[in-house]
Structure formats: structure tokens, C-alpha cells
Amino acid sequence: MGKKNSTTSVPAQVKHVKKVSENAFLYDWKRNRNLLWMSVIGVVVMFIFNYMPMGGIVIAFKDYNLFRGIWGSDWAGLKHFRSFFGDPYFGRLLRNTFLTGFWTFIFTFPAPIILALMLNELKDGMYKKVTQTITYLPYFISAVVVVSLMKTMFSGSGPVNQIINAMGGQTILFFNEPGWFRPLYVGSAIWQTVGYNSIIYLAALSGVDPTLYEAATLDGATKMQKIINVTIPAISGTILVLLIMNIGSVVQVGFEKVFLMYSPGTYETADVLSTYVYRRGIQGREYSFGATVDLFNSVISMTLLVIANTIARKVSGEGLW
Amino acid sequence: MxxxxxxxxxxxxxAIILLFVNIIMxxxxILVISLSISDPQAVLRGEVVFLPVGFSTEAYNKMITTPNFWMSYKNTIIYAVVGTVITLALTSLTAFPLSVAKFRSRKYLNLYYMITMFVYGGMIPTFLVIRSLHIIDTLWAMVLPGALSAYNIMIFRSFFQGIPDSLHESAYIDGANDWRVLFSIILPLSKPVLATIALFTMVRHWNSFFNALLYLNSPDKxxxxxxxxxxxxxxxxxxKDSGFEDFAKRSVTEALKAASIIITTLPVICIYPFIQRYFVKGVMIGSVKG
Incomplete structure (x- = not known):
């Protein structure tokens, strides 16, 4: 701070602070015009691609008219909400979205922590490096490829069914059976993210004070005891922050993978809110109805985020805000 | 000790548990590589479960001659390159002012950008906005939505803030303006973060499917x-259609599927080692300091 002021004319700055302290933009217009100009394009781009859609959500309360656009269309009140809540698929969509998100969260959240703890037990060397390289890789594979790899693995004549057959079981058509959708979805999600998401925990683990382990060793702690009493408490802050950040994802099931995996035969368990928005809203051109489902989805995930943050603050005094 | x-x-x-993890990963x-170069007949008989059986490049030959394939390859490269350039330019310009202490508006601008991390308009409103801009079925629909993200702004800002103040201060004293400081001092010193975000953005464009599904209509794009x-x-x-009758046709499609997966994924696997060098850093800046 002191250094900064000493290089520029201090009195002039102080005078400005007094005069225009109530309006930062006016101040910057006078003194930092270039920086304002630099920001203009970012502000405009964010406005168009993020804030306009946020405002555009009012279309959920209107009847979208192709020629009059979002703002010119007539108001429809809660009509679309009534039809969404009365939709025969409403219960199914809610259940599928929640269960898919919930199980994904339950398995993909702890998996990277366990992987990081295991990697942390390895000595630095070739094996550790190779394992890291291999486990991070699936994160960079596209959803289309992940789903096709799965379809190859789990096809009627694929290796998984060959094993099942060899053990005397019947061939399972995994992608046609509603009961297998969630296990496949969650399993592939672990495969994709476990390595990459472990990076952050490994970083936190590398910051643990080695003297803590030495002290525990002197006290006669076993490896497992050290992990439970030293390592995990040391990274609990990181775990908590990531927990809050990810809690909203329980109802935000990614569109791409479900869309690529499901078929009318598995809608029973696979169809989620975002895919329903696509089918009704984009394909069926019922824009207002689709926006209603969008809004419903966003409101639930925001609510979850706020609840998670509130609980976290109560319990540990830490939170995202 | x-x-x-x-x-x-x-x-x-x-170590043994991790060996199993590696195998599953x-x-x-390995399976698709083997499927793509094996004898198509062996593939169909289900003999290929690990290593290739026989050898054939038929699938690759067929792949290369598939209409639209090279065109889509070219399209993806264009989207990835243009999209990455736009992302880097926009993010640098947007993040730099936020890192300058004397800039008072930065508090408000920062909030303005960060809100977008938590509030999302949804698929339909975004689609309608993009349609109202008349950029459906153009390059711009592929590269502009998502070009500027609060997350990237945050990463750039923290990196810019880490550059010692004395460097730009001396430039200001020498009479340089903010533009000059950004282009002549900040950006040349920010190569690591520019490279990281560039690689991630490129991979994101390479793998992107959703935007094309929503915003493109013409197959040639x-x-x-x-x-x-x-x-x-x-x-x-x-x-489904041919059942088991059209044996020859089916045998090629199995291998063709595998070959198309390989050709599509190869570029990502090739640049993966370069990403890996950087991404430990990138992830940390973004998430821990958040």
C-alpha cells in the first residue's frame, strides 16, 4: 500500500477520494478511462450471453410468440407452471433428476479423496507419476466418446457380457434396461472424474506438516490411524469447500451424457429435467414450457446451494459467502 | 524415519489397488484400439477382448472416405482455434482492470462477473437470445456463448495480481498507459496462464457437442x-435393421465405430501431456484461492 502511494502524487489522490468517493465509475471515468474501456467488451459479452438469458426467463410467464420475441409476447401468468406440475411425467422427472444427481454425488465426491489418499501413500517416483497420468486422462475425453466406449464395453457381445456368459449368466442388454441406467451413468462419471478431481486434494495433502506424522509415529500410531487422525483433518477445509460447491449439482444433471445414453426404452429411469427441456422446448418448440422447467430446475439448485452454505457456516464457520 | x-x-x-484402478482406466x-485394427470378422465373432486379432486397416480406410468426416474435422479445428483466440483476448481484457488496485470500479465489475457463476438463465432462454441475435447456424454460435467465463476471469485476475507491482509502476512512470502496460508487460509475463487456458479451451471446443446440437442446422457445419x-x-x-444377415456390413461398422473413436480422440491425447504440465497449477489457482 505505502509503496503504491509514494510513487504517485499523494495529495491529488486524497483530494479526489474526498470529492467523488460516492461514485467509483465517475472517478474511474476521470482517472482510469482506459481501464473502463477495456472492461466494456467483457461487460457487453456477459450481458448478452448471461444476463439476457437470465432476464429471458420471464418467457416462462408468457406465451412465446415467434415474431414478437421474448419481450413482446403476451403474459400467460402461471399457466405453464400449472401444466408442468400437472404433467404426468412431473414425478418421474423429479425422481430421476434427484436420484441420478444424488447417486452421482454420493460416489463421485468421496472417490477422488480416496484416490488422493492412496496416491499420497506412494513414494514419489515413476509409478506414482504414471498412475496420475493415467487416472487424469479420462477427464479430457468427450461425452460422445465416453458413451461409445461404454456401449462397446457393455454391448451384447462385449467383454462384460462375455464375462457374464463365462460365469454362466444370461446376456444383459445394459443400454435397454432401465434398471442399469443409473449404475452405468454413475460408474462412468467416477471413471471420468476421479483422477482429475483428486488433483486438488493432492495439493492440499502436500501442504500437511510432516512433523505431525513424526509425532504420530512416536505415539505409536499405525498408518491407518495416521490417515484418520492427521491426514483427513488436515484436508477437511478443502473437502468442505468442495462439498458446498458441488451440492447444487445434485439437481443439475448434465444434459450431454444422459442425452447420449438414453433411449425411449430407458426414459423410465433416465429422463431428467434437462433432457425433458430439450425434447419439449427445443424439439417440440414449446419454448415457454421449456423455460418453465429450466426455471424450476435453477430454483431448486440455488436453494440447495444456499441451504448447504448455511449449514456449513453453522457447523464449521466456513462457507462460500 | x-x-x-x-x-x-x-x-x-x-500399490496393488492402484494397479487395478489403472487397468480399469x-x-x-486398449479395447477400442484393438477393435479398430483387428480383422473385422474376428471383431464380429467377439474374439477381440484385449489384444488385436488379425490385422486390417479397412475401418480406417472407410473412415477417411466417409463424406463429411474431413469437413467436420476442419470445422472443429476452426471452432477450436477461433474460440480459443476469442476466449484469451476477451478474458485478458476483462481480467486486467480487475487486477489494478487504483481502479475503483473493479469491486462492482467483479460482482457483475461472479454472479454468472451461480445464476444460469437455462437452456431455452439462452437459445432464444442466441436466435434473436441471428447467429444460429454460424461460426459465432459455436464460439461466442461461453467464450467469457467468470471462472477464467478469476484465474487470470489472480495471476495478474501475482505479478510484482513495481513492474507496471515503473512503466506508468515512463509514461505508458494501461493498454501499453497490459500488452507490453502483463501479457508477456502471463504466458503460463495463457497457455493453460488456451489448452483447456481448445479441448473444450474439441469435445463440444451440446452447442452444435442446439445452434447448428447444416450438416456441413x-x-x-x-x-x-x-x-x-x-x-x-x-x-437393428439388418440383424445378423448383413454380416459383411456389420463387421465393418463395429470396427468403424472403434476407428472413429480413435481418430476423434487422438488429437486430445496428443496434447494431453502438455496440458498435464500446466493443469495442476491451473486447478489450484481456480479452486483453492477462489
Missing amino acids: KETRGDKIFRVVV LYPF YPLQMILRNILIGAEQLD
Whole structure:
């Protein structure tokens, strides 16, 4: 701070602070015009691609008219909400979205922590490096490829069914059976993210004070005891922050993978809110109805985020805000 | 500190578990590579479960001659390059003012950008906005939505803030303005973060499927992932239609699926080592400091 002021004319700055302290933009217009100009394009781009859609959500309360656009269309009140809540698929969509998100969260959240703890037990060397390289890789594979790899693995004549057959079981058509959708979805999600998401925990683990382990060793702690009493408490802050950040994802099931995996035969368990928005809203051109489902989805995930943050603050005094 | 016997056993057990993890991670890749270069007849008989059986490049030959394939490859490269350049330019310009202490508006601008991390308009409103801009079925629909993200702004800002103040201060004293400071001092010193975000953005464009599904109508503008999906669906359709009669046709499609996966994924795997060098840093800046 002191250094900064000493290089520029201090009195002039102080005078400005007094005069225009109530309006930062006016101040910057006078003194930092270039920086304002630099920001203009970012502000405009964010406005168009993020804030306009946020405002555009009012279309959920209107009847979208192709020629009059979002703002010119007539108001429809809660009509679309009534039809969404009365939709025969409403219960199914809610259940599928929640269960898919919930199980994904339950398995993909702890998996990277366990992987990081295991990697942390390895000595630095070739094996550790190779394992890291291999486990991070699936994160960079596209959803289309992940789903096709799965379809190859789990096809009627694929290796998984060959094993099942060899053990005397019947061939399972995994992608046609509603009961297998969630296990496949969650399993592939672990495969994709476990390595990459472990990076952050490994970083936190590398910051643990080695003297803590030495002290525990002197006290006669076993490896497992050290992990439970030293390592995990040391990274609990990181775990908590990531927990809050990810809690909203329980109802935000990614569109791409479900869309690529499901078929009318598995809608029973696979169809989620975002895919329903696509089918009704984009394909069926019922824009207002689709926006209603969008809004419903966003409101639930925001609510979850706020609840998670509130609980976290109560319990540990830490939170995202 | 000496290792006890128990510790040693523990380490070995962990190493063995991780060996299984590695196998599960790699197996699908090995399988498709084997499927793509094996004799198509062997593929169809289900003999290929690990290593290639026989040898054939038929699938690759067929792949290369598939109409639209090279065009989609070209499209993807264009989207990835243009999209990455736009992302880097926009993010640098937007993040730099936020890192300058004397800039008072930065508090408000920062909030303005960060809100977008938590509030999302949704698929339909975004689609309607993009349609109202008349950029449906153009390059711009592929590269502009998502070009500027609060997350990237945050990463750039923290990096810029880490550059010692004395460097730009001396430039200001020498009479340089903010533009000059950004282009002549900040950006040349920010190569690591520019490279990291560039690689991530490129991979994101390479793998992107959703934007094309929503915003493109003409098949000649489709990116690789769309064509890949069509090949895979087409193969499935053929499976259903022809049953087991059209043996020759089916035998090629199985291998063709595998070959198309390989050709599509190869570039990402090639740049992966370069990403890996950087991404430990990138992830940390973004998430821990958040």
C-alpha cells in the first residue's frame, strides 16, 4: 500500500477520494478511462450471453410468440407452471433428476479423496507419476466418446457380457434396461472424474506438516490411524469447500451424457429435467414450457446451494459467502 | 524415519489397488484400439477382448472416405482455434482492470462477473437470445456463448495480481498507459496462464457437442463430435435393421465405430501431456484461492 502511494502524487489522490468517493465509475471515468474501456467488451459479452438469458426467463410467464420475441409476447401468468406440475411425467422427472444427481454425488465426491489418499501413500517416483497420468486422462475425453466406449464395453457381445456368459449368466442388454441406467451413468462419471478431481486434494495433502506424522509415529500410531487422525483433518477445509460447491449439482444433471445414453426404452429411469427441456422446448418448440422447467430446475439448485452454505457456516464457520 | 513392517505391507496393498484402478482406466482405450485394427470378422465373432486379432486397416480406410468426416474435422479445428483466440483476448481484457488496485470500479465489475457463476438463465432462454441475435447456424454460435467465463476471469485476475507491482509502476512512470502496460508487460509475463487456458479451451471446443446440437442446422457445419455421434447412431441403426444377415456390413461398422473413436480422440491425447504440465497449477489457482 505505502509503496503504491509514494510513487504517485499523494495529495491529488486524497483530494479526489474526498470529492467523488460516492461514485467509483465517475472517478474511474476521470482517472482510469482506459481501464473502463477495456472492461466494456467483457461487460457487453456477459450481458448478452448471461444476463439476457437470465432476464429471458420471464418467457416462462408468457406465451412465446415467434415474431414478437421474448419481450413482446403476451403474459400467460402461471399457466405453464400449472401444466408442468400437472404433467404426468412431473414425478418421474423429479425422481430421476434427484436420484441420478444424488447417486452421482454420493460416489463421485468421496472417490477422488480416496484416490488422493492412496496416491499420497506412494513414494514419489515413476509409478506414482504414471498412475496420475493415467487416472487424469479420462477427464479430457468427450461425452460422445465416453458413451461409445461404454456401449462397446457393455454391448451384447462385449467383454462384460462375455464375462457374464463365462460365469454362466444370461446376456444383459445394459443400454435397454432401465434398471442399469443409473449404475452405468454413475460408474462412468467416477471413471471420468476421479483422477482429475483428486488433483486438488493432492495439493492440499502436500501442504500437511510432516512433523505431525513424526509425532504420530512416536505415539505409536499405525498408518491407518495416521490417515484418520492427521491426514483427513488436515484436508477437511478443502473437502468442505468442495462439498458446498458441488451440492447444487445434485439437481443439475448434465444434459450431454444422459442425452447420449438414453433411449425411449430407458426414459423410465433416465429422463431428467434437462433432457425433458430439450425434447419439449427445443424439439417440440414449446419454448415457454421449456423455460418453465429450466426455471424450476435453477430454483431448486440455488436453494440447495444456499441451504448447504448455511449449514456449513453453522457447523464449521466456513462457507462460500 | 524408519518404515515399519506394517507400513511396508500397507504401501504394497495400496500399490496393488492402484494397479487395478489403472487397468480399469486404460482398458476401454486398449479395447477400442484393438477393435479398430483387428480383422473385422474376428471383431464380429467377439474374439477381440484385449489384444488385436488379425490385422486390417479397412475401418480406417472407410473412415477417411466417409463424406463429411474431413469437413467436420476442419470445422472443429476452426471452432477450436477461433474460440480459443476469442476466449484469451476477451478474458485478458476483462481480467486486467480487475487486477489494478487504483481502479475503483473493479469491486462492482467483479460482482457483475461472479454472479454468472451461480445464476444460469437455462437452456431455452439462452437459445432464444442466441436466435434473436441471428447467429444460429454460424461460426459465432459455436464460439461466442461461453467464450467469457467468470471462472477464467478469476484465474487470470489472480495471476495478474501475482505479478510484482513495481513492474507496471515503473512503466506508468515512463509514461505508458494501461493498454501499453497490459500488452507490453502483463501479457508477456502471463504466458503460463495463457497457455493453460488456451489448452483447456481448445479441448473444450474439441469435445463440444451440446452447442452444435442446439445452434447448428447444416450438416456441413457440424463439428467432429456431431459426426461421430451420427456414425455411432448409424451403426446402431444398422445393427437393428439388418440383424445378423448383413454380416459383411456389420463387421465393418463395429470396427468403424472403434476407428472413429480413435481418430476423434487422438488429437486430445496428443496434447494431453502438455496440458498435464500446466493443469495442476491451473486447478489450484481456480479452486483453492477462489
